[in-house]
Amino acid sequence: MTNASLVPAVIHEVPLQYYVFFATALFCIGVTGVLIRRNAIIIFMCIELMLNAVNILLTAFAAYRADPNGQVFVFFIMAVAAAEVSVGLGIIVMIYRNFQNTDVNLLNRLKW
Template identity: 85%
Template sequence: MDQTVCQTIPEVIRTVPLQYYVFFASALFAIGVTGVLVRRNAIIIFMCVELMLNAVNILLTAFSAYRADPNGQIFVFFIMAVAAAEVSVGLGIIVMIYRNFQTTDVNLLSRLKW
């Protein structure tokens, strides 16, 4: 990659104050937590968990760019890989539950006990 491009990336990120990234990520995380606690549809719950993971990714990227350290962006890559695996396994489980019970409501999943 061109050396001038690598040097200007942190400068562009630093033009936006770090607090804005923290507030935005906090709002995304709060929306995700609220969705997990309030909603009963399993697919919506998975989407809210993804919102929370994306909030963490935004913070890691902002802090790593602010400090000009690529370690945070490497962590983001691994978090995205784990999130993709979680979504594929989770959606497979949800599809099997829907085939058996004809619903994705998590309150009705107590039938899985017997």
């Protein structure tokens, strides 16, 4: 069994450029959300959106090259994203308990 036979036939029906354009759009939406929004929960959601855009690209390139290394990187990115969410949500909950708001502009009070 060769590596080419491991790649699903459906992946090759969609051109690689479509995956690149889709991932680029997701990443740009995530960057825009991080820069514009002030709610900490939405900022974390936008960071997750950017990580998922990278995962889509890695998976698409790995499928087109018939190389599982990209999917291994996706696994590690998902593990880092899960750790980031757990720590981030813990911080957001503590901020909400103290300030009754999740606006990141209020975090300059933490300097004291």
